[in-house]
Amino acid sequence: MAVGDRVRGVWQAALKADDDLDTDNVRIGEPPETRRHQFLKLMWIGIWFSYLAAPFEDILGDHHTVLADVLGGLGLVLFVGVYLALVFRHTSRALERQRVFAVLGALLAMALMLSLTLGAAWLVLFVYVCVAIGAVLPMRLARILIPVVSGILLFIGVHTPGAADFLWALMIPSMLGGFAMVGVRQMARTTRALREARATVAHLAANEERLRLARDLHDLLGHSLSLITLKSELAGRMLPGSPEAAAQQIADIEQVSRQALVDVREAVSGFRRPTLDAEIAGARTALAAAGVTADLDRVAVRDPGPDGADESPLADLTPDAEGALAWALREAVTNVVRHSGARRCEVSLAEEGGELRLTVTDDGHGPARPHGNGLTGLTERLALADGRLETGPGPRGGFRLRACVPLVCRRAPQDGPAAPLGAS
Secondary structure, eight states, rough: OOOHHHHHHHHHHHHHHHHHSSSSSSOTOOOOOSHHHHHHHHHHGGGGGGGGHHHHHHHTTTTOOOEEEHHHHHHHHHHHHHHHHHHHHSSSSSHHHHHHHHHHHHHHHEEEHHHHHHHHGGGGGGHHHHHHHHHHHHHHHHHHHHHHHHHHHHHHHTSSSTTTHHHHHHHHHHHHHHHHHHHHHHHHHHHHHHHHHHHHHHHHHHHHHHHHHHHHHHHHHHHHHHHHHHHHHHHHHHTTTHHHHHHHHHHHHHHHHHHHHHHHHHHTTTOOOOOOHHHHHHHHHHHTTTOOOOEEEOOOOBBBBSSSOOOOOGGGGGGGHHHHHHHOOOOOOHHIIIIIIISSEEEEEEEEEEEEEEEEEEEEEOOOTTTTTHHHHHHHHHHEEEEHHHHHHHBBSSSEEEEEEEOSSOOOOOOOOOOOOOOO
């Protein structure tokens, strides 16, 4: 399985697990999706309506005239409705600041009017004003307005008959409830941001997998189809006079086609990782079929020493770094065959400055598009292996491509000078 598939699978499993856990619960930072969610959220908010027992008792008792009780009941219903509309729907959603201040101003005005006209039992409405402030305003504003509203509550309570006995029982919930809602609001916004970030990571993982597949298919099919085209043309020219040689070319076409099919399947499955040994052999075949003289004598392939250990520079490469160099060789040879019009191609591999550098130089006119899809994808491959790509004209014309990847460790100096890079 490819890295992108694994990452995407992990996130999808996490999303599914999160959905399974929250099937019957309201998820923090998201609006209710079903009637059950709406009911649960309303019940959670409704617990705090127990503080309204005093205003209800004041209305139902014989403390005021009938008109005052009716107007007080209507005012209480309106206050609760506005409060619910503000807190129930918009706790985790940003509103226009003017609308927020208008609604909060209306709540504060109703609390002032009802408490000043109907008595101490209505001072509890200021607690709900503080809670609403904490629920909908940013922290920098809430930490100022909550003490201000609590101060108004204290000022009115001191001058209201019968409020002194329970005034502190209202001051503490107004302060604590308001700042607690500030924390709930911050938690809801943070949770919502985390969900969005998780969805973004899953989306990026899918995009990365699509990009990997596009790079692999471009490099695989570009090289294989170019070789098939060259061998088909060669077989066509040989067919009238040399049917045996043409048959050999057709057999090579069949072999290349089968290998291309295997490579495409491996690329789709995420298992494709070419090696330099295989790509060097493929480069010889492709350059020979195109009639380009190949000079690959200065390529250091794997060379087991007397004790069986690999003493070539490739022993100090990570698999990803070797794979990036192999893709670089394939892309460079494909460009030489398809676009350069070259008659000679030189390939060298040398260690220098803690890096292994693959250089491909030809005497042609270079690729048709110096910044095409192939070189762009190759740059991305090398970057994933902490390497880099350098392209430009060769020492004596033509085009030079150099791919550099870091070695795992610095090797001991070898006897004799290192092979020159791209010398022609």
